[in-house]
Amino acid sequence: MPKRMRPAAVAAALALTLTLIASPATALPASRTGGRLLVVNGQSTEAGQFPFVVALVDAARFEREGAFQSQFCGGSLTTPTTIVTAAHCVVDEDTGRQGAASSILVAIARDLKSADIRIVQVTAVAVHPGYDPEMVTNDVAVLTLSDAVTDVSFIMPMRPGDTPDYLAPRAPVSVVGWGNQSLTGSSYPQTMRVGALVVFPDGACGRNEQYTIGSITFDGFNWDEADPTRMVCAAGVTQAGTVIDACQGDSGGPLVGGKGSSLRLVGVVSWGEDCGTKHPGVYTRISAMTEFLMSQNAISMLSPTVAPALSIDVLSGGLRVTFAITPDGSAISTLAATATDPVTGTATTCFAEPRRDHLPPFCTIAGLANGVPYSVSGISANEVGNSPPATPITAVPTAVPIPGAILAVSVAAGGQARFQVGASDANGSALVSVRVECRSLSGGAARSGAVVKGTALVTRLAAQRYSCSDVATNAVGAARSNPRLVIGRR
Secondary structure, X not given: OOOOOOOHHHHHHHOOOOOOOOOOOOOOOHXXXXXXXXXXXXXXXXXXXXXXXXXXXXXXXXXXXXXXXXXXXXXXXXXXXXXXXXXXXXXXXXXXXXXXXXXXXXXXXXXXXXXXXEEEEEEEEEEOOOOEOOOOEOOOEEEEEOOOOOOOOOOEEOOOOOOHHHHOOOOEEEEEEXXXXXXXXXXXXXXXXXXXXXXOOHHHEOOOOOEEEOOEEEOOEOOOOOOOOOEEEEEEEOOOOOEEEOOOOOOOOEEEEOOHHHOEEEEEEEEOOOOOOOOOEEEEEHHHXXXXXXXXXXXXXXXXXXXXXXXXXXXXXXXXXXXXXXXXOOOOOEEEXXXXXXXXXXXXXXXXXXXOOOOOOEEEEEOOOOOOOEEEEEEEEOOOOEOOOOOOEEEOOOOOOEOOOEEEEEEEOOOEEEEEEOOOEOOOOOEEEEEEEEEEOOOOOOEEEEEEOOEEEEXXXXXXXXXXXXXXXXXXXXXXXXXXXXXXXX
């Protein structure tokens, strides 16, 4: 596979790759080069729009030429003392040596020629231990600042338990930086720019599938080029039909998703096949870097402030509680649901953890009496504290069937999925129907297929994630098995 990084000094020898160009003038030493990327066909940012975005500047050049000429990468303030950027911004591609902290300064300003630009020194540089410069995997690093920046808002990195809507296909995201604006030369803005992009599906970021946005059909990357478990592909198209992309000088800068208090750092500018082409830009998937970021104190630990929303599936002798977590800047480690008998006061609790398969977390409160109305509430928690309790919901366990579990799934192209399902127990009443039902995690109509002799075929699945369950119905009602994640193929 072609490499994504190159020293600026040998650009002609590596014409198929991208590099990080230091500035409109002279390229930085090899320790400052590599990876991707500009905001091509982007727009100027507004004052105060992205206060957490910073420029990384070369300390030696800054003394001689100022921030505009010495900027070589971007970064994001994720706590008052940490900057998240790309590993290739601080590692020499040829030697593998990590740049010294004293050689990097952090510039906080929207305009790199501003007279009141703020400069903060860096005291430590930490590169992801699994960073692979050849495949550009785990392309993330954390810079520790000498002084806390307490008067600038920081951005929370996305975690695995955050809502998957941030990275659903076509989810809106923004890339921000001071990179090259020109596809044919060098044109670097002094004022930070932003590009409006959308997230590509995993199939276009590791399975070589094409993806169309507006009037442009983009080519995907092969599995040996992009790893969608650790990378995010994204690009945009203007109303005039031109590609919006990141480019040289934007490396390490943020890919941002969400709005307002739900704003999250979802990616870091990493690499691409040139700028503004019919290939998407590739970004480090921040939700896959949580363990490293937490080890470097780059994620603030805050107590949950918002109660989870609860939905309840009625079972025979129990209740399944599914949690919807509202992002509030905290890292959720545990969720708990409690069913209380309002007459006796007896409380029964179950526990869940955020899931890595993008399904909402759930747990089952067992050992309950059928016909008793229980009051059910829940909380989210981490090592700092608990959220407020959710508004109680009354639910009554009932003698519904006991559905068989989904034992195996085979997904085929054309939107088909074949399920092997265990036998359902009618629980004292004759079964009316048994079906496998798949609900799209991004919304839309559910798809289902009847279970016949332990097998069900579900068709017309889109290329997206589904929560699939065996649904058994008797004269009393219906019950769902524990869900299973299924990803449709077109």
